[in-house]
Amino acid sequence: MLPSREMGAKSLKPPRLILHNFLTSEECKELEFIHKSSSTVGYRPNVFSTTLSHLIATNSSPFLIPFVPIREKLKEKVENFFGCEYELCIEFTGLISWCRGACIGWHSDDNRPYLKQRHFTAVCYLNSYGKDFKGGLFHFQDGEPTTLVPMAGDVAIYTADSCNIHAVDEIIEGERLTLTLWFSRDSGHDEDAKLISLLSKTMLHSSINMPEVKPPMLASIKGLLSDSTEILMEPLQLVRGNELFKQEFVNILHALQAVQFHHWKGSDLPNVQYEVQPGDVIRLSKSQQEAVRSLESQFLKDHQAVEMIFSCTSCSRNQQNFDWERFSATIVALKDYSCKLHKELLMSLPYWRSHGIIYSVPPECS
Ligand SMILES: O=C(O)CCC(=O)C(=O)O
Numbered sequence: 001m002l003p004s005r006e007m008g009a010k011s012l013k014p015p016r017l018i019l020h021n022f023l024t025s026e027e028c029k030e031l032e033f034i035h036k037s038s039s040t041v042g043y044r045p046n047v048f049s050t051t052l053s054h055l056i057a058t059n060s061s062p063f064l065i066p067f068v069p070i071r072e073k074l075k076e077k078v079e080n081f082f083g084c085e086y087e088l089c090i091e092f093t094g095l096i097s098w099c100r101g102a103c104i105g106w107h108s109d110d111n112r113p114y115l116k117q118r119h120f121t122a123v124c125y126l127n128s129y130g131k132d133f134k135g136g137l138f139h140f141q142d143g144e145p146t147t148l149v150p151m152a153g154d155v156a157i158y159t160a161d162s163c164n165i166h167a168v169d170e171i172i173e174g175e176r177l178t179l180t181l182w183f184s185r186d187s188g189h190d191e192d193a194k195l196i197s198l199l200s201k202t203m204l205h206s207s208i209n210m211p212e213v214k215p216p217m218l219a220s221i222k223g224l225l226s227d228s229t230e231i232l233m234e235p236l237q238l239v240r241g242n243e244l245f246k247q248e249f250v251n252i253l254h255a256l257q258a259v260q261f262h263h264w265k266g267s268d269l270p271n272v273q274y275e276v277q278p279g280d281v282i283r284l285s286k287s288q289q290e291a292v293r294s295l296e297s298q299f300l301k302d303h304q305a306v307e308m309i310f311s312c313t314s315c316s317r318n319q320q321n322f323d324w325e326r327f328s329a330t331i332v333a334l335k336d337y338s339c340k341l342h343k344e345l346l347m348s349l350p351y352w353r354s355h356g357i358i359y360s361v362p363p364e365c366s
């Protein structure tokens with residue numbers, strides 16, 4: 001029996017749970033990296049989202065792996081708190097970021113006929129009020145606590161019904177990032193079944209011995225660039241200031257992944273002398289620099305949005321320490337990271353298929 005049903009009246013203690021430091025800072029940063037390199041334009045203006053089915057559809061299935069233990073941990077918490085062990089399925093998992101101007105008025109999360117299957121909500125905050133964004137405070141209409149100040153690692157769990165009417169203030173500055181899950185008692189709305197079926201189709205020909213890590217597919221970034229984006233599907237190189245880096249990226253999302261991985265992991269790489277061969281970085285002539293500027297103005301139609309996508313909160317710190325040696329080491333580390341996730345996915349998928357559920361498969365099974 002649910003506490004909400006037991007208590008019935010709205011004036012009693014609302015069924016909600018706020019947990020601090022539920023996710024580690026590393027978990028938050030890893031999900032931020034995934035969102036920054038894979039998100040797509042969201043369901044409303046100034047909102048970006050990364051759903052698990054979007055990751056599968058854009059050749060980024062291995063990025064599902066970091067979500068797996070977090071989803072499990074959250075589901076267990078929600079089931080324990082509401083006393084419905086083994087009764088719930090996950091209906092939706094997504095990273096959602098809100099930029100300046102985004103907000104949401106009073107609502108419950110099941111407030112549309114097509115959302116009635118949503119019974120419980122878990123919102124994990126992946127970055128922090130004051131440090132990463134301004135505005136964006138969360139309020140419950142009734143009961144305690146009234147206001148939540150989003151802090152990286154914290155999670156708010158509540159029933160999706162009218163016992164928990166809530167709203168979020170407008171974002172004034174920066175980007176506010178959450179991992180949001182909805183849970184349902186109705187197994188017909190189980191996200192896992194759909195994801196396993198999609199994965200089975202897309203990974204049919206992958207071999208665990210020769211994991212073929214495919215470059216991300218260009219789907220999401222298009223809306224931000226000019227209409228003549230065909231050229232951006234093609235291999236490209238990065239320019240920083242007046243320096244051109246020789247390494248070719250498969251497409252713009254592949255380059256974005258490298259840039260975001262550098263933001264996440266660049267400063268953690270062991271402090272050894274990285275080798276950049278002569279000719280790996282080429283100094284551009286004045287006319288080449290002008291050609292780059294003209295490409296920029298031709299392709300980037302929304303500078304504010306592009307800036308946000310390609311940057312992150314720690315960029316200004318990283319900018320000062322930037323060197324191409326570290327960047328080329330990052331590219332190697334990104335490849336290792338992608339391969340590791342890809343192998344884990346290939347190892348796990350047969351177990352997921354046979355159990356019909358996405359779960360952390362212990363390494364001894366592989
Ligand atoms: O991000 C939050 O704090 C809550 C967002 C919300 O209310 C929703 O997505 O329904």
Ligand SMILES: [Fe+2]
Pocket residue numbers: 107108109166
């Ligand atoms: Fe909501």
